[in-house]
Amino acid sequence: MRAGLRSIPRAPGWLPGIGHMVPLSRGPLAFLRTLKDTGDLTRVHIGTMPVVFVNSLELAYEVMVTQAGRFHKGRFFDRLRSLVGDGLATSDGATHRQHRRLMQPMFHQRRIAGYAELMSARARELADSWVPGQTLDVGKVMAEWVVTTLAATMFSTDIGKPAAEVVQRNVPIIIENLLTRTVSPKILDGMPIPANRRFDAASRELHQVIDEVVAAVRQVGSDDQPDLLSTLIAARDADSGERLSDVEVREELGTILFAGTETTATTLAWAFHEIARHPDVESQLLAEIDAVVGTRPVTFADMARLPYLRRVIDEVARLHSVTLLMRRAIEPVEIGGVLLPVGTEVAFSLYALHQDARVYPEPQRFDPDRWLPGRGPEVRQAFLPFGAGNRKCIGDAFSWTEITIALATVLSRWQLRPATETAPREVAAAVPRANRLAMTVVPRRPSNTRG
């Protein structure tokens, strides 16, 4: 007989009525990392709601791929949907399948090669804006650069320009408050506190400007340089011939803005930190960039010519992966010998799974060479920074292109040095971020000054 939910061991730190709120609020990341000590499956109680945590990559792969049809996205996403609308990250079933098909062309290789030009130009602007000796708050600088670059890729035409500006102003406000709102009861949404007011005003302004741009593009069409917006508006379902409605376009654009900014910016910020902390990695990387790129602009074709940079980014992504993914069983499902009833909430942490010493020896060591051909982990499903299966990140190639171009461009001109002795602390977020990353920019060449 298959075991039931109650056979799954409960994580340490449980208290009646509040479940695991104490370890979750004291040190959520450390708590996630230790869950595997209780076994491949662990019960965690968020208040009174039990959540089954999957602590092995093999079983997480089952949830994401092999048994994906038995799951929807779950409670966290129900709440998220009520805050940001029903985009690709929150929709399920037939709607998700149809929208995914419609959105795929936005992320085709050919399109990404086009966005790469813009990314490269924007990376040069960023590198041009610094002066020798300047100290940067790297997390903040990367967050601003990523959101403005995504906005520029989304709304590259003249009609879209006003939207790009509103996005730059409002998306950071929404992201800052989104996590707190998602985990708070819905009833608190209406409370007239400053955080709620700022969130609501930013959402309203964002909706309004996207609606105006969508209407304008529908009316006059866009020029022949397709941006994310015009590709989405033009998308037509191959089977039904249907197109997305204005509201659907807005919700999908909003989803891309939330899903694609914080994750990419945090990965980039950690990359600068890890490279600076490992001089041997840095010198090998700079030698590769100098040989391949020199001082010219980085191109899409360079992506394939920078294998060491690729390994560095993979290693950054392994150590700094998405904190938490969630699902809910929509039919009874057997995982790891346990029968989960309909409605069971299931979660797993790519961040914790990618630091499992059973798969990655010395998991805390930053070692890009663990990705040398023939040396990676043995199991195929061991490295999943973008998830897998039908819900796999649609922006994976987009963000790898963006991160590669930003790093190669900046590092061809500057070295970033930690500005303080104190090591940064990890703070829970969509991808755990550094509490503070102050770094000083040092020119690599004598001529490398402003402009």
Ligand code: HEM
């Ligand atoms: C380093 C950067 C990024 C990381 C680590 C990342 C990670 C992920 C992961 C793990 C998922 C799967 C969620 C799940 O299974 O529940 C996901 C989904 C998604 N990501 Fe990303 N992402 C990144 C960048 C981007 C970018 C740049 C975009 C858009 C331009 C984007 C758009 C999305 C969307 C729309 C989904 C939902 C897909 C679906 O459910 O069909 N992401 N991302």
